[in-house]
Amino acid sequence: MTTQTSLTVQQTARPTGFPTATDFAFVEAPVPAPGPGTALVENVYWSVDPYHREMMDGDFELNAPLEGRTLGRVVASRDPGLSEGDLVLHRQGWRTHALVTLGPNGTRKLRPHEGVPLSAYLSILGGTGLTAYVALTRTLQLSPGDDLFVSAAAGGVGTAVGRIARLLDAGRIVGSAGSAAKVAHLTAQLGFDAAFDYNDGSVRELLAKAAPSGIDTYVDNVGGDHLEAAIASLREHGRIAWVGAIGHYNTGEPPAAPRNLFEVVSKSIRLEGVLVRNHTDVQGEFEEFLVPHLQSGRVAPDVTVVEGFERIVDAFIGMLRGANLGKILVRSAG
Numbered sequence: 026m027t028t029q030t031s032l033t034v035q036q037t038a039r040p041t042g043f044p045t046a047t048d049f050a051f052v053e054a055p056v057p058a059p060g061p062g063t064a065l066v067e068n069v070y071w072s073v074d075p076y077h078r079e080m081m082d083g084d085f086e087l088n089a090p091l092e093g094r095t096l097g098r099v100v101a102s103r104d105p106g107l108s109e110g111d112l113v114l115h116r117q118g119w120r121t122h123a124l125v126t127l128g129p130n131g132t133r134k135l136r137p138h139e140g141v142p143l144s145a146y147l148s149i150l151g152g153t154g155l156t157a158y159v160a161l162t163r164t165l166q167l168s169p170g171d172d173l174f175v176s177a178a179a180g181g182v183g184t185a186v187g188r189i190a191r192l193l194d195a196g197r198i199v200g201s202a203g204s205a206a207k208v209a210h211l212t213a214q215l216g217f218d219a220a221f222d223y224n225d226g227s228v229r230e231l232l233a234k235a236a237p238s239g240i241d242t243y244v245d246n247v248g249g250d251h252l253e254a255a256i257a258s259l260r261e262h263g264r265i266a267w268v269g270a271i272g273h274y275n276t277g278e279p280p281a282a283p284r285n286l287f288e289v290v291s292k293s294i295r296l297e298g299v300l301v302r303n304h305t306d307v308q309g310e311f312e313e314f315l316v317p318h319l320q321s322g323r324v325a326p327d328v329t330v331v332e333g334f335e336r337i338v339d340a341f342i343g344m345l346r347g348a349n350l351g352k353i354l355v356r357s358a359g
């Protein structure tokens with residue numbers, strides 16, 4: 026064991042609009058000792074996610090440990106299935122140490138694939154990438170040549186959608202993001218055919234310009250005006266995989282758009298929500314599909330790594346404001 030004190034982040038207040046650091050507290054406690062059937066892990070990587078913002082409005086209990094996807098290393102074990110040094114994926118995030126039991130809440134021992142960096146397991150090969158894969162293959166049933174639009178394209182799910190759609194032989198891939206630098210990254214580094222900064226004007230007009238002949242499919246990470254723009258640009262029998270609504274999470278207001286929802290009927294569009302937790306059975310298929318591309322170097326995890334557990338709250342708030350390129354992760358400085 027490398028340290029005797031553990032740190033846990035707790036939510037202390039319900040935010041209105043964007044959360045601030047004062048909505049959280051770092052709480053110290055002694056490192057817990059593993060009881061029979063459990064193992065103590067020291068966490069190495071933490072994922073902070075947009076859904077945590079939704080949970081801050083009620084699902085996160087105040088002044089109590091929070092949940093989040095995390096990768097830890099076993100430092101002491103009384104679980105026969107785990108040995109010192111093993112890596113464990115679990116959901117007791119936002120803390121430096123956790124007692125884990127294999128099985129519940131998807132807690133599982135990680136058997137790393139050769140040549141795949143650890144950061145991949147909480148990004149493109151984890152729930153983030155699985156969300157993208159399920160949206161494309163199950164919800165949109167993407168066919169080779171289908172033209173695709175994805176919003177929040179430079180984030181975790183967005184970059185995974187772009188990379189996986191290319192592997193699935195999508196047609197034109199168009200993305201939106203919140204800065205000129207992100208737009209340049211999408212086209213220059215990630216192979217997007219076109220991209221635009223949604224701050225440059227009406228999203229509807231910007232998308233119509235970036236995809237002048239329309240789109241067949243849309244992965245929606247943002248909602249509101251982005252969803253309205255996609256409905257306007259979709260061709261007949263277009264499909265929408267609605268994954269998230271980051272444009273709404275910090276406003277406290279219901280969205281004004283889409284105002285053109287009836288085009289879903291007039292163009293025979295199919296709009297379907299996606300919840301990754303309903304598709305964990307696809308993880309094996311997804312790994313078989315993606316791991317060879319990660320090993321060959323054709324695909325790399327797109328991540329912004331923030332160093333040090335003490336910066337986890339800043340990383341979370343920064344992500345909500347667009348500070349990340351790819352999936353935001355926090356890595357233990359130890």
Ligand SMILES: NC(=O)c1ccc[n+]([C@@H]2O[C@H](COP(=O)([O-])OP(=O)(O)OC[C@H]3O[C@@H](n4cnc5c(N)ncnc54)[C@H](OP(=O)(O)O)[C@@H]3O)[C@@H](O)[C@H]2O)c1
Nearest residue numbers: 075180181182202203246268269270271272299300301347
């Ligand atoms: N349904 C599911 O099972 C599931 C699973 C995972 C994620 N999700 C959803 O997928 C979306 C992306 O999640 P992620 O983890 O990959 O996060 P992410 O995209 O890596 O990070 C969030 C990004 O949202 C963008 N953003 C923030 N406010 C915005 C606004 N008002 N309008 C447009 N973009 C805004 C920011 O980028 P810019 O600089 O481009 O603004 C920021 O980088 C979220 O909506 C999340 O809730 C859903």
